[in-house]
Amino acid sequence: MADIDTALHEALDAFEFGAPVVGAIRYGQGHINDTFVVHTQPENLCCRRFILQRMSPAAFKRPDQLMANIIGVTDYLGREIEKNGGDRGREALEVLRPKNGQPYFTDSQGGAWRLYPFVEHTICYQSAETPELFASSGRAFGRFQKLLRDYPADTLYETIPHFHDTEDRLAKLKAAIEADPLGRAAGCQPEIQFMLDREADCSVALSALRAGTLPLRVTHNDTKLNNVLMDDKTGEGVCIIDLDTVMPGLSINDFGDSIRFGANHCAEDETDLSKVNLDLDLFAAYTEAFLSEAGDALTDSEVEYLPWGAKLMTLECGIRFLTDYLVGDVYFHIAREGHNLDRCRTQCKLVSDMEAHWSELEGIVAKYYRD
Numbered sequence: 001m002a003d004i005d006t007a008l009h010e011a012l013d014a015f016e017f018g019a020p021v022v023g024a025i026r027y028g029q030g031h032i033n034d035t036f037v038v039h040t041q042p043e044n045l046c047c048r049r050f051i052l053q054r055m056s057p058a059a060f061k062r063p064d065q066l067m068a069n070i071i072g073v074t075d076y077l078g079r080e081i082e083k084n085g086g087d088r089g090r091e092a093l094e095v096l097r098p099k100n101g102q103p104y105f106t107d108s109q110g111g112a113w114r115l116y117p118f119v120e121h122t123i124c125y126q127s128a129e130t131p132e133l134f135a136s137s138g139r140a141f142g143r144f145q146k147l148l149r150d151y152p153a154d155t156l157y158e159t160i161p162h163f164h165d166t167e168d169r170l171a172k173l174k175a176a177i178e179a180d181p182l183g184r185a186a187g188c189q190p191e192i193q194f195m196l197d198r199e200a201d202c203s204v205a206l207s208a209l210r211a212g213t214l215p216l217r218v219t220h221n222d223t224k225l226n227n228v229l230m231d232d233k234t235g236e237g238v239c240i241i242d243l244d245t246v247m248p249g250l251s252i253n254d255f256g257d258s259i260r261f262g263a264n265h266c267a268e269d270e271t272d273l274s275k276v277n278l279d280l281d282l283f284a285a286y287t288e289a290f291l292s293e294a295g296d297a298l299t300d301s302e303v304e305y306l307p308w309g310a311k312l313m314t315l316e317c318g319i320r321f322l323t324d325y326l327v328g329d330v331y332f333h334i335a336r337e338g339h340n341l342d343r344c345r346t347q348c349k350l351v352s353d354m355e356a357h358w359s360e361l362e363g364i365v366a367k368y369y370r371d
Ligand code: ADP
Pocket: 027, 028, 029, 030, 031, 032, 033, 034, 035, 051, 093, 116, 117, 118, 119, 120, 124, 226, 227, 229, 241, 242, 243, 244
């Protein structure tokens, strides 16, 4: 059994913080990595903070490749931000190497740890409190897409194979239903049926990719609102974080995953489904903002498929939560029994809502394209 406290102490010894460490505590609401904020106390100066993370062994089999991607992308973003007159120390993550000079530290249990400066004077929101705030995140993710437009995609490793391969996600769900190792399938038949009824949908974006209608780009692939840090005074997006899944992918998925998580007023694990509704005003605010930054870099077909990005990311995430529930919650961190099933149910509700409002979604996208 992995002992995270022992490993954390080894990691704290492995990095140079430049001042005494006064504490390290769990931080944030990510579902994947083990994240700690480290407080240090330089003499006669304010406390300096760092983000120390153990990369998830369940999600990432090759931390060497993962960190090569992140170092390549953060260096590139930093240079582009500087060229545009921005502040690279604040607007791009910076990988801080361990004392041994490697890109990350491996503890005695095999865990891989990395360190970033804490980006201060920012807020990480868990829900879009206003359309303005959500729009700021849309501009930030749109800008990210644009900044990486010319990044050499062939130098990126695929950190999680088949990450947004929705057909493969459905196949894995079917395998989990078949194996049903914990006997949980009987208790979630409506959710299983919901996913199986949408088998044809799972191929829509992939068929467009195979047909050459949608191009592969360098994308973030995990564009939740809590993966962008917002300025604590202006509310503008400052820094895109959680770069573990920056890989060749579809622009519509980056748009779609933001909508999935942010265009409603509920937490992803809300159990009162009557509260879980797609908010068309939030959808419109994000669409306008995202297109204002990324629009020129996208083709007509990509823009036309944006509603599909929203629906497919939501459907796929529901499939993933359900699969993880069936196999015993081995991938997403959970805080209670049935947590992944609760998360799956909110995704089903949002997919149904998107289906019910499909022509409105298309109309909003058309309205803001080259407006
Ligand atoms: P996960 O993959 O588990 O979601 P993240 O990289 O998103 O891990 O980090 C989890 C949380 O930690 C983020 O949602 C954010 O609140 C916080 N965080 C991560 N990196 C930084 C940073 N450099 N500065 C400030 N907060 C950060």
